[in-house]
Amino acid sequence: MTTRRQFAVQLTSLAALGTGTFSAAQAQQQSDLARLLVGFPPGGSTDNVARRLAEKLRGTYAANVLVDNKPGAGTQIAVSALKDAAPDGTTLLLSPPSPFTVYPYTYRKLPYALEDVAPVSMACTFPFALAVGPAVPDSVRTLQDFVAWAKANPGKASFGSPASGSTPHLVGSVLGKMAGIDFTHVAYRGDAPGLQDLMGGQLPAYSTVLGSYLPHLKSGRLRLLAVSGTERSTFAPDLPTYREQGFALDMTEWFGVFVPARTPAATVQRVAEAVRAAVAQPDFARGLAEFGMTARSSTSQELVTRLRAEAEQWRAHVKNIGFTADT
CATH class of the missing domain: 3.40.190.150 (Bordetella uptake gene, domain 1)
Incomplete structure (x- = not known):
């Protein structure tokens, strides 16, 4: 052992x-x-x-x-x-x-x-990425917007991930610690049910790898806020990194x-x-x-x-x- x-x-x-x-x-x-x-x-x-x-x-x-x-x-x-x-x-x-x-x-x-x-x-x-869904006001368009909303609505500040103890879970928890918000984690059995709840408005935010979001972007039911890594992803070039928005989450x-x-x-x-x-x-x-x-x-x-x-x-x-x- x-x-x-x-x-x-x-x-x-x-x-x-x-x-x-x-x-x-x-x-x-x-x-x-x-x-x-x-x-x-x-x-x-x-x-x-x-x-x-x-x-x-x-x-x-x-x-x-x-x-x-x-x-x-x-x-x-x-x-x-x-x-x-x-x-x-x-x-x-x-x-x-x-x-x-x-x-x-x-x-x-x-x-x-x-x-x-x-x-x-x-x-x-x-890379990893963070997204929000209909449970978060449409005015929330940046990571700073989300942090401000979470602080103003502590009872609603939760996020999902594909599993407890997974790296997406830990990335979200590290973000919460850095941002000073009480970011409650909701564990799912894989991305499919978590993303369904995110896009259905039952879950405010979700943390997983960027690729899991890509098939759903055209639906308009989720909004990507940040991507991890030291530089932007070629798969979402307009999406700012966590670091660009003040959070040193460079892990991929x-x-x-x-x-x-x-x-x-x-x-x-x-x-x-x-x-x-x-x-x-x-x-x-x-x-x-x-x-x-x-x-x-x-x-x-x-x-x-x-x-x-x-x-x-x-x-x-x-x-x-x-x-x-x-x-």
Whole structure:
């Protein structure tokens, strides 16, 4: 089990992963079959990206690449399955960073440790965004407008997210702390019911990834107020960032590929090269753009560096808002 105290120590070991003693000769030949684990059910954004990635890896990295959905516990089941898999390059994981950057600070214990996985490459990035619906007066058009309205109507200042403890939930809570408003959270089971309540006027505001809003913009039943990141999104170029409006919420979401720890360095490199080649293909990028995502790869070391930085960022945020996922 991993405790919060152990987390900082495990971070320092990430850069050394991928140099285990498992025979590299076993990974030199193209595998007949590889599994790409996903910690969410079919049909979601992670699953959609995984299926596009698997298609690109099929016939190049392995003769066949199957997406293996293992939903539950916010990807902890899938991460645990990766931990227990043979370090031979036949089992990969596509995951958001939260199991490694957020959960160590929101859970007292985890069924895996950071040292159980080896980061390989990013696959895509995408920002978070905040929207309001008909429950908020039409005059509220900016984030500052919303903060002023929330302070004037404390009993109505609530927001939804796709799940308790999800990064969209925490982004909204951090905003509330920064703005000095009592921002009550309402947890949903995914974006679909939350957005339905937002657009139906039962919920004032909603926090999730930008791509979830894009299909609904033409309906006129929601208004985007802010997007995370250090710069505006190409998918909503007129939408100001949180930072532009006075709130330093620069965090963005991403999906990355991981393999089991002790995977030989040569195998990690082979996986990384295959993923980067897949992500670089124009039709892969076009497919992700439908979900408001930008295709982007990285080196293993770049991913390690990003994990370290984001873990430290979330450590401070979680401590500040006082959230815990343990019941």
